[in-house]
Amino acid sequence: MSRHSIKSQERMSGYLLILPWFLGFLFFYSGPMLFSFIISFCNWDYFKDLTFIGLDNYFRIFDSAGHALPAMGRTLKFVFLEVPLQLVISLAVAMLLTRKIPGTRISRTLIYLPAVMSGAVGGLIWRYMFNTQTGLFNYLLSFIGVGPIAWIENPDIALYSIVLTGIWAIGQPMILFIAAIQGVPKTYYEVAEVDGAGKFSQFRHITLPMITPTILINTIIILILQFQMLAPIIVITSGGPAKSTYLYSYLEYENAFKFLKMGYASALSWFMFVVILTLTLIIMKSSRKWVFYQSEKGKML
């Protein structure tokens, strides 16, 4: 078989593998997306008064007296805190759990567990833990004479408390990191050891470069998920107190389902789509500088 036909066969099986996702997108997502794009130029409260209003909904986003821009600013702050936090913690945990120490299997399961829990249920548990009077955190802090801290009642602290809840979302990136770390050939470490490289040096010069593709994919996935993070906000603070946790996703939700402004909410969504797309493209572009792909053998040697 010629090299060419192997390549085309590979390509074909690739298409086949993404086919279920593609069909799902075509049937379940593309229609609603197109519809939301259309109504983003309209006034639409649930089939009543569908009127074309041009770019008004988009202009409203940039109204300096409105809530959309502050909410986007808050969301960017939140995402920029959340992404490194989840990356660092999930990588650290993955490093620990790939060691040959007892209890790694059960630990992996336990750490992954919150990922299968619904955001609303997880949010409820955090809300109880954050409770100023009866919460777990203040109870534990009381032993060292600290607090009570108004975790989610103080407008200056609340957003950081919400950031903290992200550590329950590390299950997914952790699994990817574990797979990546285990994929690094043992021989590299053996050679490094012979050359007298210490553990940190091995991590810095072997593990880290070898898992950069996974760091990239995790960064992008976490970024997108955190922009869209909604359920915990609804349950824990509903955007309060004093709008300190009023994130962009909650603003969208409120406009769509509480104020019945589907047109405006759709415009908000498309603006968020553009912001996420831009950030993703920037990260992808930058990845050429820091992500190492094994097929590019020349670079490594």
Place this chain on the structure above:
Amino acid sequence: MKKGITIIFLMMFIPALGLMAAGSSEEAGGEDVVTVTYLTWDSGPGVEITKPIIAAFEEQNPGIKVEMQSVPQGYDDKVLTAHAAGDTPDGLLMWNTSQWAEAGIVQDLSPYIARDNYDMDQYLPVVKAWAEYKGGIYGLPKDFTPRAMFYNKNVFDEAGVAYPEAGWTFDDFVSTVKALNNNETGANARYGYVAIPGHTYALQAFIWSNGGDLCSPDGTTASGYINSQAVVEVIQWYKELFNMSISTGTMDAYQNLGQNEFQSGIVGLMDNGLWPVSVYKDDTSLRFGIAPPPVPHKGDSITPVIHSATWSMFAKAEHKDEVWEFIKYIGGPAGGRVFAEQRWGLPVFKGMAEELGLMDDEYMKVFAEVGEMATKAPVFIRSPKWFEADTEFKLALERIFLEDEDIQTALGEAALRMDKILQSQ
């Protein structure tokens, strides 16, 4: 390769075709009986209680079957998406009359009421007002409760403070809260009151009692109302309360309104509807009483705020005549009596509280008396835009209570933003 794709396509579509076939055969199997579907946010005992009502209704109306669909979580979202998709059940429980009436989600029942000469005057005026919007009637009242003050007798006795009585004033309230507060921290702390910073719904009662209002009667203007002297006075009073109360600004508080703190004796006073009464009665270690809300000045009267709901019909209902028959039954005296007997809410019919002996119950009596003084439906009944405007009022209150912003300034700014929202197209 093409063959493979065909197989995948077939695998996807065959089960779907099967489902469609199953659906249609079921429909064909039905006889002349019409099944009315009814959406409720109640679950468990709340649905259980409708069973005898439905059974009695079905016996009287052999051609109609009623199926309750319980959606305890995300009820409003479910209603909106069902309506947008065009595939709604026939009836629904509703609380936010103006919004869903304006959006065309619910059916104006006045033609049916006129056709059947249905007596709307048997309902208390305030619950009737809850169901009305722009001249239409969008449901029959289910049950209701005014907000009143729960007091924990254990906490009062321990602090040696006299129980509150009808006619107590805003000042009495403050001094009571102060006296109950033991100024300790941690597990030993006792507070007079649970104050929630942005609880605009509860605050509107105090504002009405003080002669103010949150917006104009037609629901289009907040300026001159929300920043009026009457409102400023109430917010000043509430800020004093807030500063010495247990701080609960979380969603926990908005949803539970301090029920747990009250039950466990951390706080002495709680502003609430009658829902927790049945739970508290089962708690033998808890001794509690109910007092009417305080009045601004000695001799003033109160204008309480109520919570209610209606039996309503989807505008896109398939079986409108049948669901109206059911609404008339469950929302009429026959159904209303069954609900009122459970004492989860007050009866919406004139004279039924006395008839059912609620006046002999020390807790229900106070709620019923306060309920009789209720004349105003909450502000959101006036305008569907209120929900958005209210977030500005709430934000102003949180800034005042949590960030010490000047009351007049914060309310003045909120008024302008609220006007813009209320007057938007």
